[in-house]
Amino acid sequence: MKKNKITLAALLALLSATVSAQTAAVATPKIDSGDTAWMIVAIAFVLLMSIPGLALFYGGLVRRKNVLNVFMQVFILVAVISIEWVVLGYSNAFSSNSIEALKPYIGGFDWAFLSNIGISDLSPYFISHSQPAADGTLIGTIPHIVFIMFQCMFAVITPALIIGAFAERINFKGFLIFSLLWSIFIYNPVAHWVWSGDGWLFKLGALDFAGGTVVHINAGVAAIVTAIMLGKRRDYKGHAIPAHNITYVVMGAGLLWVGWFGFNAGSGLAADGLAANALMVTHIAAAAAALTWALLDWFLDKRPTVVGISTGAVAGLVAITPAAGFVGIAGALIIGAVVSLICFFMVAYVKPKLGYDDSLDAFGVHGIGGIIGAVLTGVLATPAIQAYAGAVYGNFHQLWVQLIAVGATIIFSGVGTFVLFIITDKLVGLRVTDKHEAVGLDETQHGETAYTNFD
């Protein structure tokens, strides 16, 4: 008995010696609680952008008979796309495809239903904070699940942005099917191109910190295609239809601005100086864009408008999105001012001239703002932030790469949206009847009214 015990003790001693030797060679990768805490907050911020931020922003801009329909569209996308994301979206966007030829274009199904992902797994994706894993590869400092949920919020808000183009005239069933198909066949591949380690635009060196191409150009181009294909609203006479509740528009724009701190400063996937810089340039670009729009209103139409300053702030936030991790304060000021100038020109002059009915300017603000942001990232990226230089620092190659990324997204999103629109229209029909459009979508699609005279 005694002998046995001694042998056991010796064995244990030997074992613990081996283990400590291994620990010395490779430190066990650890979850960084600071990074993780910030990222969980950032996830909540980005959800806040969709509900109620975007819902209020868009809901206030439509007529009172359609406000619930807009709220409902945003709300149901939060539910449907979140489920799509864990079922296959995350896997298609961020996993590695086993078919070699498809690797640069779309992910596989390894992570479908988030299988093979444990609660203590660390994120394989990282920006500034990383550590060596047991096998020597670099991994991030936040749980993999946190990264998945952060990206989930991006997947949710992107199709919700398109609502602005077809608001007030789309059949709810058709809208839902179209948005789901769009997320699966357009959003997931483009996210894979730009953000996954295998993606062809990522490998090309395209810079998109928080989703200028993946989110805003992608949604903006889909917006103009759907707006044109669906046709004008019955009451559209070449100018905007008045917003029914501008206080909602202000609340929505304010919540979008707050939420955008999570969207951009969270995209560094760490709580560090890069996140701080992203937050600062986001804030300053939004301020510059809001002010520019208000001044344009003031000079050109005599008075600064509340809808104008709210729209300007959103345009600035859109444009700084791809640049937030690459530009400094000068870049933020330039991007903010330029985006408002061009978007104002687009929605005030070009849209009425061309005569398409982009109800709430999803293309004019998100599409155009996203393109300006992505291109200016290639111009203004400064090596002082991350090791990327833009054209002003002599690196014209970066500008060229940005143009390729913008062009590829426009073509893919444009053609893809066109095809999915036709399929959905054939399946269930996308436009409501003229009668239903006149009565309002709240009553006809949902059987509810937003504002009653009940006691």
Next chain:
Amino acid sequence: MKKIEAIIRKSKFEDVKRALYDAGIEWFSYWDITGLGKSTEDQVVRGQVFKSGYIQRRMVSIVVRDLNLDKTINAILDSAWTGETGDGKLFVYDIENTYRIRTKESGPEALYNKDESTKN
């Protein structure tokens, strides 16, 4: 001169508006009203169907010259009709006088504009 006040279904408002335009009635006021009555409406709240006695309708108010009275009434009666309970009511009042504030004209002339298309 007569005033016509009609309580109609909200869902029929667009039809009534078009019928009035077709009949040459080009200006009128309207507002949303809530009424109480014996009839009830089904309303769904959180999956439960309520019989609500608060009935949402729209009130249309039109002042016309006597010669336009019949076609205005017929336009509303035809366009607001569904045949179900709750199609609404229509009231006709006498109007003592009408003044146009801009020109200080009074009487039936104040209701329409000879040069333009306002025909009430």
